[in-house]
Amino acid sequence: MWLNDREARVWRAHLALHRDLQAVLERRLARDSGLSLADYALLVPLSESPDGLVRARDLATAVGWERSRLSHHLSRMESRALITRETCPDDARGAMVRLTPEGRAAITAAAPDHVATVRRTFLDPLTDADLAALDDIYSRLSAALAAEE
Amino acid sequence: MWLNDREARVWRAHLALHRDLQAVLERRLARDSGLSLADYALLVPLSESPDGLVRARDLATAVGWERSRLSHHLSRMESRALITRETCPDDARGAMVRLTPEGRAAITAAAPDHVATVRRTFLDPLTDADLAALDDIYSRLSAALAAEE
């Protein structure tokens, strides 16, 4: 029932690694570009979409957030003029989210440094074999997680 | 400079996996025992310490938190009678944190189910070779992260 030494070490390392990685990325991104990781996460799918226009529901799916969190965060981003909200033509319940020029400028300015930090802290220390192993492991873990509930 | 397909897939899988894993663990723990993951993280080192007594500074180090976060969270846990605060005999600045019987009962009741969930969602899908690979990878990544700043 309890974890053996290696299990406990790997599990704790997983938690600690993610905690510290998140903290470093968050700090650097905020310092360099005034964006949070949450802002960045939303700006990526928006900037990749034609006209920077995505339905809120689809944005929630893309980033894996609950609708409530998305709604609150969009309000904050709207007040900073990174996005605007429009009505959805197909579905009167829906809301469309549009990337503003300021929003596009923000992600364009932030991305290179952010990607570089991800490289330095995560990808560079990994060999090709590591990457292949992680690719396999993560796909199995996410399948196991999907089975939960 | 940009990530290739596999790099992007692994990086996004890493983020998504941790996000969803955290969400499942948080929900189950809260539902089954009324504790948050933050509560649990603090209760573990406290319950492992003789007399359930740990200096606040050392607790912060053990869980990797900033002092401010720890102080706020201890206040909330104190109001729920999970811990108490005492003066530190060696250092008049310090604060000692003591696990109450209620706190010990809470972690004792919560641990088996929580560990079982960690097994089901994280450890069970991994082979011995996976565990060995992760052990190695995580130690390299945490070294790289320590070099950052």
Add this chain to the structure above:
DNA sequence: CCAAGTTTGTTGATGTGTCATCATAAGGTG
């Protein structure tokens, strides 16, 4: 010994995430 610098813990303000709830609108079934 003393002044300067550091460590420890707390606090209040602010930004953020979650939960329960709500209003509105779509979809499905009789």
Add this chain to the structure above:
DNA sequence: CACCTTATGATGACACATCAACAAACTTGG
């Protein structure tokens, strides 16, 4: 069509995390 169920998004209350600032106590170099 009417009815029930589901989906969508917003909101207010609350729990939580981060930041800057602070007070008190320890440490160190002169």
